[in-house]
Amino acid sequence: MIGMIFILSYCLVALVRIIMQLPGNDRKKFFISLVTPKTMAKNIRDIFCDCLFHVKLWKRNKLLGYMHSSIAFGWFMLIVVGHIEVLLYTPHRAKLLYFPIFFRYFVAETEETMRGAFFFFLMDFFLLMVLSGIFLAMFKRIQSGVFGMRRTTNPSFLDLIGLYSLWAIFPLRLLAEGFTADISGGSFLTKSLNYVLHSFLSDHANMLPAWWAYSCALGIFLIVLPFTRYMHIPAEILLIPLRNAGIKIRNARKGLAKAEVYACPSCGLCIDACPMGVMKTHIKDTTVYLNRQIRRNNERRIEEISDKCLLCGKCTAICPVGVEGDKLRIAQRSLRKYAINQDYSGIDTDQLHVKGEKVMYFAGCMTALTPAISKAMESLLRKAGVSYSFMDRDGGICCGRPMLMAGRFDQARQMVEKNTEIIKASGADTLLLSCPICYRIFREKYRLEGIRIIHHTEYIAELIRQGRLSMDKGYTKYVFHDPCELGRGCGVYEEPREVLSYAGELVEATKNRKESICCGGSLGSLTLGFDKRKSMTENALANLTEASPDVIATACPLCRSTFVRYADRPVEDIAEIIDRNCI
Amino acid sequence: MIDFGFKISPSSAINMDNADLSLYEKVREIEPDISKCIACGSCSATCPAGRFSGMSVRKCILDLQRGKKNEVKKMLSCCMLCGKCTMVCPRGINTRHLILSICKLYKED
Ligand code: SF4
Ligand code: SF4
Numbered sequence: 001m002i003g004m005i006f007i008l009s010y011c012l013v014a015l016v017r018i019i020m021q022l023p024g025n026d027r028k029k030f031f032i033s034l035v036t037p038k039t040m041a042k043n044i045r046d047i048f049c050d051c052l053f054h055v056k057l058w059k060r061n062k063l064l065g066y067m068h069s070s071i072a073f074g075w076f077m078l079i080v081v082g083h084i085e086v087l088l089y090t091p092h093r094a095k096l097l098y099f100p101i102f103f104r105y106f107v108a109e110t111e112e113t114m115r116g117a118f119f120f121f122l123m124d125f126f127l128l129m130v131l132s133g134i135f136l137a138m139f140k141r142i143q144s145g146v147f148g149m150r151r152t153t154n155p156s157f158l159d160l161i162g163l164y165s166l167w168a169i170f171p172l173r174l175l176a177e178g179f180t181a182d183i184s185g186g187s188f189l190t191k192s193l194n195y196v197l198h199s200f201l202s203d204h205a206n207m208l209p210a211w212w213a214y215s216c217a218l219g220i221f222l223i224v225l226p227f228t229r230y231m232h233i234p235a236e237i238l239l240i241p242l243r244n245a246g247i248k249i250r251n252a253r254k255g256l257a258k259a260e261v262y263a264c265p266s267c268g269l270c271i272d273a274c275p276m277g278v279m280k281t282h283i284k285d286t287t288v289y290l291n292r293q294i295r296r297n298n299e300r301r302i303e304e305i306s307d308k309c310l311l312c313g314k315c316t317a318i319c320p321v322g323v324e325g326d327k328l329r330i331a332q333r334s335l336r337k338y339a340i341n342q343d344y345s346g347i348d349t350d351q352l353h354v355k356g357e358k359v360m361y362f363a364g365c366m367t368a369l370t371p372a373i374s375k376a377m378e379s380l381l382r383k384a385g386v387s388y389s390f391m392d393r394d395g396g397i398c399c400g401r402p403m404l405m406a407g408r409f410d411q412a413r414q415m416v417e418k419n420t421e422i423i424k425a426s427g428a429d430t431l432l433l434s435c436p437i438c439y440r441i442f443r444e445k446y447r448l449e450g451i452r453i454i455h456h457t458e459y460i461a462e463l464i465r466q467g468r469l470s471m472d473k474g475y476t477k478y479v480f481h482d483p484c485e486l487g488r489g490c491g492v493y494e495e496p497r498e499v500l501s502y503a504g505e506l507v508e509a510t511k512n513r514k515e516s517i518c519c520g521g522s523l524g525s526l527t528l529g530f531d532k533r534k535s536m537t538e539n540a541l542a543n544l545t546e547a548s549p550d551v552i553a554t555a556c557p558l559c560r561s562t563f564v565r566y567a568d569r570p571v572e573d574i575a576e577i578i579d580r581n582c583i
Numbered sequence: 584m585i586d587f588g589f590k591i592s593p594s595s596a597i598n599m600d601n602a603d604l605s606l607y608e609k610v611r612e613i614e615p616d617i618s619k620c621i622a623c624g625s626c627s628a629t630c631p632a633g634r635f636s637g638m639s640v641r642k643c644i645l646d647l648q649r650g651k652k653n654e655v656k657k658m659l660s661c662c663m664l665c666g667k668c669t670m671v672c673p674r675g676i677n678t679r680h681l682i683l684s685i686c687k688l689y690k691e692d
């Protein structure tokens with residue numbers, strides 16, 4: 001009872017605080033979205049799918065999905081059916097929140113009508129469901145491998161209390177109901193337990209302690225809930241409508257960021273997903289630990305964790321509740337204060353202007369280090385008869401994405417403005433990019449109305465489809481590595497595969513597309529040095545070469561130069577492959 | 584003063600006893616690899632900011648070792664954090680982190 005009041009008021013306060021922390025226009029957006037029928041329906045659907053049935057978990061692993069949905073859905077139904085029961089039998093007392101929970105204790109006699117039996121059956125059925133889920137959860141603690149997880153999180157002390165009280169609630173409830181089943185009625189589970197209990201504990205004196213134990217476990221669980229990972233239950237319900245309202249992280253600790261941090265149930269899926277996880281020393285730097293440290297306000301660790309991450313976005317892609325590990329980290333980085341703040345206002349863009357053709361090719365910094373790609377690209381453009389101008393043949397200004405990843409938004413914005421000036425002045429209508437890192441920021445942050453922004457894989461696919469490039473299909477086996485920024489970052493998965501299939505046979509890596517493994521060279525990480533990245537690159541290579549391809553193909557200059565260092569077979573950019581194979 | 588048509592350039596000798604190496608030491612604590620630099624200049628050759636502010640990681644490191652902080656600040660003012668210098672460094676120095684650390688630790692006199 002105390003637990004219930006405590007938790008409800010705590011959640012309410014937290015909810016109001018998070019909503020108040022949103023910037024004004026976001027708040028408006030949120031409230032409008034709450035009453036828009038379309039998002040309303042989506043909210044309800046998402047809450048049911050994600051919170052109760054855990055659809056995403058089912059897709060990942062059946063047992064894991066069953067474990068979660070049985071506990072969540074079973075409990076939910078126990079509460080709902082319990083309430084219906086109370087409403088039917090003692091309508092005048094239904095207002096009391098705690099009454100249904102202990103219904104079986106208060107109501108000593110109910111007639112065994114058909115309806116009663118049906119409810120009893122339902123209650124027992126869902127209780128059994130929850131119990132099976134709890135049993136699986138216990139089993140998971142011992143053997144996480146069965147659930148498709150190699151590693152699981154290290155729970156903190158309070159988490160453990162929460163965990164054990166959660167585990168205790170339902171077996172105790174079963175026991176308690178078992179004791180009272182002959183007075184208040186029960187169904188297949190409680191009734192039969194009642195007989196068993198009666199055979200050696202004949203009187204009802206044990207009934208009271210059992211109910212007491214049950215309510216204690218429940219009370220403890222509810223009281224520790226706000227301080228443990230179980231806070232995700234209420235937080236997730238808030239996170240879903242926030243996300244559906246299209247709200248973005250604007251403050252490192254408040255608003256959406258806070259909702260995300262608290263919505264994390266520490267499931268630990270992000271540990272196995274994280275490319276840094278190949279080294280044991282980095283396990284504590286995964287998103288689940290970031291969330292925990294943010295809850296604890298441990299600034300030193302927050303800084304360490306957020307600076308190390310590669311920002312590959314994989315944890316975001318697989319997270320069942322939608323915690324955006326990469327964006328959260330960028331937000332933390334943006335809190336840093338620097339004594340030297342770069343200022344590019346002195347850069348004179350006039351000396352960087354290029355004469356305008358319709359197609360403008362921007363190779364980017366990383367391509368400048370892998371001239372094979374820009375050469376191949378130029379050769380392809382010539383072969384297809386495209387007249388183009390090369391924006392940064394003699395060097396240019398960085399796109400700003402690496403600066404943005406370091407959380408220095410103001411500096412990044414200045415670079416964006418400078419580049420925008422150059423591009424607008426050239427009169428081009430298509431901006432062709434060969435680096436996915438550039439591609440992403442050009443798509444997300446540049447305001448280039450009327451100019452088409454396109455990555456070279458998409459452009460080559462188009463040229464081939466239009467018949468402007470004709471291909472000679474060979475017998476080479478290619479595997480495509482989805483670069484983080486192109487795949488998860490921009491959602492381009494099909495075009496590179498299409499292009500490669502014109503050139504030869506395409507095989508797939510074990511983990512591909514949304515789950516592709518970062519090459520380890522990412523500019524996202526600020527602190528990881530070369531020596532630390534080696535094992536990540538090797539791990540990514542092992543994943544790519546499982547189907548024994550002849551050539552590893554990628555579409556990012558940074559992936560290319562990272563892989564080349566340790567690969568046992570050729571690594572090439574798609575542009576190089578097509579250039580070699582086209583007639 | 585009489586104009587002779589030429590002048591003697593000021594001495595560029597650095598008295599290491601007086602040089603303020605505190606920034607270098609602090610940066611070295613965070614990024615110990617700084618002492619691995621062989622001043623090869625690969626980073627300078629590839630730097631896109633070189634043409635705007637004379638940025639060169641090699642020079643920054645040398646200047647820090649000689650306590651010439653102001654030069655470092657001027658050079659850093661146009662670094663774009665693009666990461667090319669890190670990619671080409673033959674000693675595997677995480678120059679981006681080095682640059683960020685300098686930006687963070689720098690103190691105006
Ligand atoms: S961040 Fe997501 S994947 Fe990671 S533990 Fe939390 S809920 Fe699970
Ligand atoms: S963004 Fe990538 S590197 Fe960073 S924590 Fe997530 S999975 Fe790991």
Ligand code: SF4
Nearest residue numbers: 630662663665666668
């Ligand atoms: S990160 Fe800075 S110093 Fe290094 S190459 Fe890029 S602009 Fe130059």
Ligand code: SF4
Nearest residue numbers: 620621623624626672
């Ligand atoms: S490339 Fe590396 S070793 Fe060479 S000068 Fe630059 S920082 Fe020093």
